[in-house]
Amino acid sequence: MKIAIKLRPAIVLFAALSFALFSGAAVAQSISDVIAPKEPLILKQQGSFFVGGRQTQSDATGWDQTPPVSAFGSGDVTVDQMYVQFQIPVTSSSRRKVPLVFVHGCCLTSKTWETTPDGRMGWYEYFTRLGYPTYLAEQSARARSGFNGTIYNEVKLGMQPPSAQPFVLIATYQFAWSIFRFGPNFGVAWPDEQFPMNKVDELFKQVIPDLILTEVPDLAAEFVSPTTDNPTVANMAALARDLGGAVLAGHSQSSGFPTQAALKEPTGVRGIIQLETGCFANLTPAQIAILAKIPILIVVGDHFSSPQPSPACTTELQQINAAGGDMTFIALPKLGLFGNSHMFMQDKNNLEVADIIQNWISRHVERKHRGG
Secondary structure (H helix, E strand, O other): OEEEOOOOEEEEEOOOHHHHHHOOOOOOOOOOOOOOOOOOOEEEEEEEEEEEEEEEOOOOOOOHHOOHHHOOOOEEEEEEEEEEEEEOOOOHHHOOOEEEEEEEEEEEOOHOOOOOOOOOOOHHHHHHHHHOOOEEEEEOOHHHHHHHHHHHHHHHHOOOEEEOOOOOEEEOHHHHHHHOOOOOOOOOEOOOOOOOOOHHHHHHHOOEOOOHHHHHHHHHHHHHOOOOOOOHHHHHHHHHHHHHOOEEEEHHHOOOOOHHHHHHHHEEEEEEEOOHHHOOOOOOOOHHHHHOOEEEEEEEEOOOOEEEOOOHHHHHHHHHHOOHHHHHEEEEHOOOOOOOOOOOOOOOOOHHHHHHHHHHHHHHHHHHHHHH
C-alpha cells in the first residue's frame, strides 16, 4: 500500500511574519493569548510521579570545587528515572476509558501536549475532557526526568578523555523548520501550512538540549532496532503495567518507543500509537506474534518529500496484518486534512486530528477489550 502525497508550491511568508520571525517583533505569547474554555475541566485527580530509576555512584559531582560543600564530591545519585504528570477526569464507572500515555520527541518536553503556541487547547486537556486518564511522560535524561551529568564533570576534571563525552543535541530554528516540515526552505512556509506560523517563535522556546546520547550509544540505531536498552522504553512498559493497561503514544524520536516497550514487556500495553512513523522492517517472527495481539495506529501529516507509508511501515503493516494483527496507517491528507506539520498536535486543526485518534482508540482498543 502506497499513499503518494503531492508537494505544493511554496510561498514566501508575509512581510510582517518574516519581520516577527527574524527581528524579534512583539508576537510573543502571553497569558492573554491563552484561550479560556467554554466549560470547566472537572478532575478527579491531578498529580505527578516518577517511574523507574536506579542508584549509581558518582565520583565527579562537582561539589568538591565549591567550598564549603567540598566534602560531597562523590556519592550516590539516582538516574534513568522518568517523570510523569497526569490528569484523571471525573467519569462514571460505566464510562471509564483506557489510560493514554503520551511521550514527546527530540529536543522537546511534555509541553508538546499542553497549550498550543497560539493559546489553544492542547491534547493533554482535550483527551482528558473526552474522558481519558491522560499521562504525559518526559523521556529519561530530559527536562524534569533529569540526567546523569557525571560524564561531563569527569571530562572537565580530566578523569575521562574528551572523546568519552556524548554530544548534547541542539535543535536550531533551521533544524525545527525543516524536520517539522513548516516549509520547503527556512522562512518559507507551505501555502496550506496548518501550524500557527505567527507564533512559531513560541515553538522555538519549547526546544531544549537533548541528552538522549547519555542513555543510548547510537541514536541512528534506535530508529531501526525494535529492541533497545533505552531506559525510557522500559519505564513506559512499567507504567502501562502499573496502570493496569494503557495506550502508549510516541511522537517523532519516540514514535518507535511504544513498539519497543511492548516487545520488552507487553503486559500492560493495550494499544500502540506511532505519530509520524516509527516503524520497524526487521521484526522477527516472535516479535510479530507479540505485536499482532496489540492494535497499532500510525498517523502522519502532510508535505513529506517521499511517498507514505515509508518502506519500513509498508513492511511492518504487511507482516502484522498477515499474522492476524490490527495495524492501521493514516495519512491525514487521505482523510481530507491538508497542510499538517510534523507537530500536528499543535496545528490549527489539532483537535480534528485528536478526534481521528480518539475514534481509532474507541473502535480498535476499547471495543476489543469490551469484547465488541
